[in-house]
Amino acid sequence: MKCLLFITFCCLANGAMAGSKSVSGAKSIDNELLTMSIEELMKIEVTSASRRSQKLSEVSSAIFVITQDDIRRSGATSIPEALRMAPGVEVARLGTDKWAISVRGFNGRFANKLQVLMDGRSVYTPLFSGVIWSQQDTFMEDIERIEVIRGPGATVWGANAVNGVINIITKKAADTQGTLLTGGGGSFERGFVGVRYGGKLNEETPFRVYAKAFSRDPMHSLSGVSVRDDWQSARAGFRLDHSRGIDQLTVQGDVFINSIGDSLLQPALTAPFTRLDIADAKEKGGNIRLRWDRNFSDKSSIMLQTYYDRVHNQLAPWTKYAESFDVDFQHRLPLFTHHDVTWGINYRLYNNKVPETELTTFTPQQKTNHNISAFVRDEITLLPDQLRLSLGTRIDHNDFTGLEVQPSGRLMWTPNEQNSLWISVSRAVRIPSRGENDVTIAGRVMQSFPGMPTLPIPIMMVVQGSNRFDSEKLIAYELGYRHQFASNASIDIAGFFNDYSQLRDFRFGQITQGVGIHPHLVLPIFFGNQASAHSYGVEASIDWRPYEKWRLQGSYSYLNIHMNSSAEFKQLDSTSGGADKANPHQQFSLRSNYDFSERLQLNLWLRYVSGLTFYHIPNYVTMDAKLAWKPINNTEVFVVGQNLLSQHHQESQSDFIPSIPTRIPRGIYAGIEWRF
Numbered sequence: 001m002k003c004l005l006f007i008t009f010c011c012l013a014n015g016a017m018a019g020s021k022s023v024s025g026a027k028s029i030d031n032e033l034l035t036m037s038i039e040e041l042m043k044i045e046v047t048s049a050s051r052r053s054q055k056l057s058e059v060s061s062a063i064f065v066i067t068q069d070d071i072r073r074s075g076a077t078s079i080p081e082a083l084r085m086a087p088g089v090e091v092a093r094l095g096t097d098k099w100a101i102s103v104r105g106f107n108g109r110f111a112n113k114l115q116v117l118m119d120g121r122s123v124y125t126p127l128f129s130g131v132i133w134s135q136q137d138t139f140m141e142d143i144e145r146i147e148v149i150r151g152p153g154a155t156v157w158g159a160n161a162v163n164g165v166i167n168i169i170t171k172k173a174a175d176t177q178g179t180l181l182t183g184g185g186g187s188f189e190r191g192f193v194g195v196r197y198g199g200k201l202n203e204e205t206p207f208r209v210y211a212k213a214f215s216r217d218p219m220h221s222l223s224g225v226s227v228r229d230d231w232q233s234a235r236a237g238f239r240l241d242h243s244r245g246i247d248q249l250t251v252q253g254d255v256f257i258n259s260i261g262d263s264l265l266q267p268a269l270t271a272p273f274t275r276l277d278i279a280d281a282k283e284k285g286g287n288i289r290l291r292w293d294r295n296f297s298d299k300s301s302i303m304l305q306t307y308y309d310r311v312h313n314q315l316a317p318w319t320k321y322a323e324s325f326d327v328d329f330q331h332r333l334p335l336f337t338h339h340d341v342t343w344g345i346n347y348r349l350y351n352n353k354v355p356e357t358e359l360t361t362f363t364p365q366q367k368t369n370h371n372i373s374a375f376v377r378d379e380i381t382l383l384p385d386q387l388r389l390s391l392g393t394r395i396d397h398n399d400f401t402g403l404e405v406q407p408s409g410r411l412m413w414t415p416n417e418q419n420s421l422w423i424s425v426s427r428a429v430r431i432p433s434r435g436e437n438d439v440t441i442a443g444r445v446m447q448s449f450p451g452m453p454t455l456p457i458p459i460m461m462v463v464q465g466s467n468r469f470d471s472e473k474l475i476a477y478e479l480g481y482r483h484q485f486a487s488n489a490s491i492d493i494a495g496f497f498n499d500y501s502q503l504r505d506f507r508f509g510q511i512t513q514g515v516g517i518h519p520h521l522v523l524p525i526f527f528g529n530q531a532s533a534h535s536y537g538v539e540a541s542i543d544w545r546p547y548e549k550w551r552l553q554g555s556y557s558y559l560n561i562h563m564n565s566s567a568e569f570k571q572l573d574s575t576s577g578g579a580d581k582a583n584p585h586q587q588f589s590l591r592s593n594y595d596f597s598e599r600l601q602l603n604l605w606l607r608y609v610s611g612l613t614f615y616h617i618p619n620y621v622t623m624d625a626k627l628a629w630k631p632i633n634n635t636e637v638f639v640v641g642q643n644l645l646s647q648h649h650q651e652s653q654s655d656f657i658p659s660i661p662t663r664i665p666r667g668i669y670a671g672i673e674w675r676f
Helices: 003-018 070-073 079-083 436-437
Strands: 061-066 089-093 099-103 115-116 144-152 164-170 178-186 189-202 205-215 232-243 247-268 274-297 300-312 321-335 339-353 360-362 366-383 388-397 404-418 418-432 440-446 458-464 472-486 490-509 519-545 550-564 586-595 598-609 618-629 635-642 664-665 667-675
Touching: 061 070, 061 490, 070 079, 070 586, 070 618, 079 089, 079 099, 079 144, 099 115, 099 164, 189 247, 247 440, 274 360, 300 598, 360 436, 366 436, 436 440
Parallel strands: 115 164, 458 519
Antiparallel strands: 061 144, 089 099, 144 164, 178 189, 178 667, 189 205, 205 232, 232 247, 247 274, 274 300, 300 321, 321 339, 339 366, 360 440, 366 388, 388 404, 404 418, 418 472, 440 458, 472 490, 490 519, 519 550, 550 586, 586 598, 598 618, 618 635, 635 667
16 A cells, blocks of 8 residues: 555656646645745634634634645545644544544543534534534535634533534635535545535625535454444535625535444343344434624624524434524624623524333433523723733523533733733533433443352343433633744644533442343442542644745644542443543644645645553554645645554544444545536
């Protein structure tokens, strides 16, 4: 494979150099960010930190922006793969369609302390508190940027924005005019195709439509056996923007269908007390979003957004359907001379039905939950252009724990254009999920416990939900510094200390006699809130352009978590008892983007992730590479190599749903893209 990549590189390089003189005036595709200075990049505007447009250098949060140019150059084929670029974000692939993604620890397949948004609409599901990443997809070329906030965002985005917020923001319809076709395939990325067309109903109403499909190979177990989790997906969508005067209206929607396989290790009451089930699941769903903005001035605006989302067979083989409806209103206005006030209200309905299975029961099967919240945030100018204080709070009411209050205070000091220093104190909560209240799950079957003799009949552990389970709570202290060395170099550093209380843990109940053909005992395990933790760490990112055609981007993250729990059973999942050992202590990333000419680009991405002692997974180093060649205007041919430094490696392991551990393979794929 490495030889093939090298030969391809040489052939493309020779062809590109030969034709470079005749096309020297042509512009490369989506290459505007490489021509921008670091100073200009620091002035990119973001919206997720305060729900209003701000320059990146003026945000009093640990924020990182992944641009469309970053995504294109990385060769990432999914949103989770692109998120590896952000410091402090832990991305571990568990299978072809499964990822564990978190910020600042507590990672797992069902990581529950990260709020994820698509164009401002939450895709965090209250069914189990987390994100189903196989469903969070779009046409990758339509993503304008991904804003990653490390640290609490609860004052702005509400409950569950505990350790961070990720907002995937797509391009406006006016920025996607014309036709784009792309396709290709290779190893692992078996085949993919996408098409997008953008036009105008009139000068005030641009639109776009897209469709995409892909097929990905199954992964293999640690012993080299296929786990049959091959993945086929098809998705289509549209966006329409209408502008008239001070009003902007957006209508956007998507539909998708996934065909996903899996190999599950299910408990059994006869030796060897597990059985292998091969699952073949179908997921399908869709959403529609309507947003209205009215901008009175640079500091005065109103926004109203509503969306509806419905998914069938959401968490195979559990959910029959799940649907959510959301209404969000926001008003920004200047107050007196030095106050910039933003306030808003939000209502969310979540309805789902989970039929009973052999191993899982939700009581009741169908349930509707409601959440209503209001927030206010005031940015106070203490010294013009130098010192700003941001104070705010959000009040949430949910069906599980009632009223929750989540305040924050942030201070930003910018003595000059080259330096900025910020500090913050925030409170955030993670409210219980329906699973933690209503579920009964048949879990592991054992014949003995450590230190005890073998029992005459097996014991089945049964996880039991409880309506006494309370919210998990966090008080976070953060400090950040940004410095621009010159027009071609900058650094961004953030440190934090997180104090968690009432974290989830597990308690044993009283052993009872089981019912069924096979004699067994039942040991109930109940969710509790007796654990606590504190974590601390530092994250840094450096952006340097040695010269015009070469850009280097590096990041480093350090994390340390100390858990305190007297729970009897700490090994049930990585997000509670094993949180201190199921997250990498250190991560390092280095990206190199080099333009040999306006026709030829070489992009390299080196990553290091330290090991996970909870799963006995060693550290790993890997590298991705993308070579892109533009033989003629509006056409790009590319070759991408992923995980090139080894044949395969393991990144993490599934929690709760006991899937077979898999290894991530090396892959090479090629493709072509036309724009006209």
